[in-house]
Structure formats: C-alpha cells, structure tokens
Amino acid sequence: MILFLIINYHTSTLAGIYIHIPFCKQACNYCNFYFSTSLGNKDKFIQSLLREIELSNGYLQGEKIETLYLGGGTPSQLTIGDLKLLLEKLQSVYDLSSVQEFTIETNPDDLTEEKIKELSELKKYGLNRFSIGVQSFFDEDLKYMNRAHNAEEAIASIKRVQNAGFENITIDLIYGTPTMNDEYWKKNLDIAFELNVPHISSYALTVEPKTSLDKKILKGESKPVDEEQSARQFKMLMDEMRGHNFEQYEISNFARDKKHAIHNSNYWFGKKYLGLGPSAHSFNGVSRRWNVSNNINYINSLEKNELNFEEEILTEAQKVNEKIMISLRTMWGFSITNYELRITNEIQRSLQQIDAAHYTFENGILRLTDEGKFFADKIAATLFIDEVE
Ligand code: SF4
Known part of the structure; x- marks a missing residue:
C-alpha cells in the first residue's frame, strides 16, 4: 500500500494554468507588465484566447490542473460573460476536477457590489481566492503611483469581497514610495491587519527603465525613490508581519494560518504551468516559453491558428x-x-x-x-x- 502511494505520488504531479488578461483601466506609472488601456480589441482577444486554449492542449501532457490564476493586466476589466466563456472553454479542454485554488486578480475600483455579485457566479468553476491590488491605503501614495482607485475604495472593496463569502484574499502593498514615511507605512500595515486578510504580497517600489515614473523622475517631476527608506521599510515589514503571526514564506509573500498561495508556491517548487494570453510564460520541466507581448500580433497569429511564442530549452x-x-x-x-x-x-x-x-x-x-x-x-x-x- 505504501509503495503504491509513493508511485502514485510521483506519476501524477499536478500543474497550473495562468491566463494573462492584458487590459487595464489606467496605466500605473511604475508598471512594466504588458497591458493596454484600450478595450478596442477585447472581443478579438477573447476569441484568440479561446483558440489558444485549444491549440495549447498538449503542452501539459495531460496533467490534471491544480491551480488556476487569472492575472494581468486586470482580469476584473472583463465582463462576466467573457470570463464564463473562457472558463467553459478551459473546462472543455482540461480536467479541472482537481483544482484546489482559483485566483482572480482585481483592482479596488472594479469591485463594486454588482461586480462582486457577478464574480461570485464563478464559484461554480472553483473561484475561491481574490487578489486585490491595493498598494496603499493612503491617497497621496496612490496618486504618486497613478493608481485608478482611492484609499476609501481600497478598504471598501476588501470588505465587500469578504461579505460575499471569500475568505481567501490576498492584497498587494507597495513600500518605499517617496510620499510614504515610516509612520504611514506602519499605518498601512495596521489597516491591513485590522481588515483581517490572511495573505499579503509586499514589494518595494522599483523604478524600471522607460516607465513613465522613470521619465518623470528624470525630468524632476516626481520625487526619486530612496533605497535607504525602502530597506528600512522592508525591515519594518518583516518585523510587523512576524508580530502578527504571518509567515514570510517567500521574500515578498506573507501568510497566516497556512494560507500560502498554492499557484505561486508551485512555481517556486518547479512544477509545470501553462501560461495563456500575450506575454504569458510557460514551463513544462524541459523548456520555458513566452508568448508575444503584443495584443495585435497575438490576435493576428491566432486568427491563423498559430501560436506565437519563443522557446528556450534549459x-x-x-x-x-x-x-x-x-x-x-x-x-x-x-x-x-x-x-x-x-x-x-x-x-x-x-x-x-x-x-x-x-x-x-x-x-x-x-x-x-x-x-x-x-x-x-x-x-x-x-x-x-x-x-x-
Ligand atoms: S493595474 Fe497592475 S498591470 Fe495594470 S498598469 Fe497597474 S500595476 Fe500594471
């Protein structure tokens, strides 16, 4: 019996699927992910994504799916009809019966009562985790980063998602913003603890080359980022999290009550995953591949039934x-x-x-x-x- 279990464990590794939704309402000035602020190609994109799901069918070699992750961009920019189409197609191609964790990335300004009610309909496809792009609970920081939401919406959106019965929530918080001194960083963390979210991902604000923040800093229109402040606030982050029983299971990821992100942890354990949508990456144990980072090229290729990616054998x-x-x-x-x-x-x-x-x-x-x-x-x-x- 023990031998059987061991063999079974080694022959049935589970895999993950990540879907990149390349649309955002507004461009955050520090962001270097691939996205478009125009929804003009949205319907063609959805049709292309449905086609890519079919064409990529063999990549995971028939493995069962353990995690689903809708990221971006901003998946909450899609309508409930778009999301259902996508999930129906996934269900017709993949065995989703083993999905343990299904996360959707959202932004606070999208999470109205009505939107959350609609998204709750996705529970029947296994949706059980919300990732909310809060970044800060203070308007000054949000304005500095050109986020589309305000502090009030950040707090209200978390409460609404909790009231809709989703306990497994993660929020993103950014430290090192020049508008946020140590006192306000501590206040940010205190608000997160009061809101009782079980998972927090927290990153230092980094100024990537050619982003609009980079250009504004170079022109003297925005304050530069101070590395000493970032280091100090990272130390505060680790201490505060420990004091509130959060485990730092990855440098930027903290969970209490073992609410680790299964999808992300599986990346770190080297499990296989399929990435769908423009700029998405995939890994099947042998090769790594990444889709073209351009909506038009992505759509044009899939309209000809062709996948458009580059691949590297490791x-x-x-x-x-x-x-x-x-x-x-x-x-x-x-x-x-x-x-x-x-x-x-x-x-x-x-x-x-x-x-x-x-x-x-x-x-x-x-x-x-x-x-x-x-x-x-x-x-x-x-x-x-x-x-x-
Ligand atoms: S919402 Fe996210 S993906 Fe979109 S611009 Fe802002 S940081 Fe980038």
Whole structure:
C-alpha cells in the first residue's frame, strides 16, 4: 500500500494554468507588465484566447490542473460573460476536477457590489481566492503611483469581497514610495491587519527603465525613490508581519494560518504551468516559453491558428541556477543534496564568499537570514554554477 502511494505520488504531479488578461483601466506609472488601456480589441482577444486554449492542449501532457490564476493586466476589466466563456472553454479542454485554488486578480475600483455579485457566479468553476491590488491605503501614495482607485475604495472593496463569502484574499502593498514615511507605512500595515486578510504580497517600489515614473523622475517631476527608506521599510515589514503571526514564506509573500498561495508556491517548487494570453510564460520541466507581448500580433497569429511564442530549452546549469535564484527566496530554502557531487562542490566553494550572517546551512539546506534577505539576488548570483562545456 505504501509503495503504491509513493508511485502514485510521483506519476501524477499536478500543474497550473495562468491566463494573462492584458487590459487595464489606467496605466500605473511604475508598471512594466504588458497591458493596454484600450478595450478596442477585447472581443478579438477573447476569441484568440479561446483558440489558444485549444491549440495549447498538449503542452501539459495531460496533467490534471491544480491551480488556476487569472492575472494581468486586470482580469476584473472583463465582463462576466467573457470570463464564463473562457472558463467553459478551459473546462472543455482540461480536467479541472482537481483544482484546489482559483485566483482572480482585481483592482479596488472594479469591485463594486454588482461586480462582486457577478464574480461570485464563478464559484461554480472553483473561484475561491481574490487578489486585490491595493498598494496603499493612503491617497497621496496612490496618486504618486497613478493608481485608478482611492484609499476609501481600497478598504471598501476588501470588505465587500469578504461579505460575499471569500475568505481567501490576498492584497498587494507597495513600500518605499517617496510620499510614504515610516509612520504611514506602519499605518498601512495596521489597516491591513485590522481588515483581517490572511495573505499579503509586499514589494518595494522599483523604478524600471522607460516607465513613465522613470521619465518623470528624470525630468524632476516626481520625487526619486530612496533605497535607504525602502530597506528600512522592508525591515519594518518583516518585523510587523512576524508580530502578527504571518509567515514570510517567500521574500515578498506573507501568510497566516497556512494560507500560502498554492499557484505561486508551485512555481517556486518547479512544477509545470501553462501560461495563456500575450506575454504569458510557460514551463513544462524541459523548456520555458513566452508568448508575444503584443495584443495585435497575438490576435493576428491566432486568427491563423498559430501560436506565437519563443522557446528556450534549459541547460543543466540554467535549471540549477533558476532553482538557486527562486528557492533561496523561500522559507524552504535551497537543498544542495539533490545534485551530483561536481555541482554541490562548486556551490559549497562559492558559499565561502558569502557573509556567514546572511545564511544558515543545515542538513544540506541553505536558507537566508533576515539580514541575507536584503541581498538575495546578489547571494544567488554568487552561487550560480558555470555551464559545462
Ligand atoms: S493595474 Fe497592475 S498591470 Fe495594470 S498598469 Fe497597474 S500595476 Fe500594471
């Protein structure tokens, strides 16, 4: 019996599906995701997405689906009719009977009583998790970031989603905004705790090249981001979360009562996933591929029944280095015991270059300390292994 269970476990890994909805009401000035603020091509996009679902059928090699994630862009920009069409098609192509977590990303300004009532109809397809793009509970920060909602809408939307019976809610919060001093960052966190959400994703505001925020800062029209402030507020974030029984299971992700995001955790564990929609990425254990980041090109290809993506077959070193990069960010850490001696020796040699206060190494598992989390990317890069000729 035990042998049967073990074999069964190893032969039936589950996979995830991510769908990128490339529309937003308004462009947040820091954003470098792919989206359009025009809904002009929406109907053609939906038809193309339905076609892509059919054409990508073989990518996950018949695996059952464990998680569904509607992200973007802003999926709550679609109508309930669009969303149902999409889910009906998915159901006709994939076995969704094992879906444990179905998340929809939303923005507070979309979450009216009426919209939430409509979205509640998606419970029959398994919808059980809302991700709400709050970013801040203060208008000054929201204006700085050119968000489409205000603070009042942020709070009201969370309460409405809770009142509709969805307990599994995650909110995004951004720190390091020049308009937000430490006192207001603490207030932001206190409001989130009072609202009793079980999951928070929190990121430092980063100024990506060529974004409108980058251009405004260069022209002196917006205040620049202060890295010291960001580092201080990241420390506050970790301390406050710990004090409120939230587990930092990934550098930017915190959950209480084990409400970890299953979909995202599966990315970090290296499970397979299929990404649909413009700019979406997919991974099937061997290759990584990414769809064209352009609505018109995406639609034109699918109208000819062609998928439009680029693909990369991962080398052994790329697989190891991705694993180092991703798993070091998690509380589960990076296990060096799963690799051949040449690789473990190389990693252990590199480890000697890293400040001992930045990591722990127990039973072959490397984990970052709080101090090390400030340097996660640099530490990962130091541990990367070389390609074998
Ligand atoms: S709503 Fe999200 S995806 Fe859209 S512009 Fe803002 S940050 Fe980017």
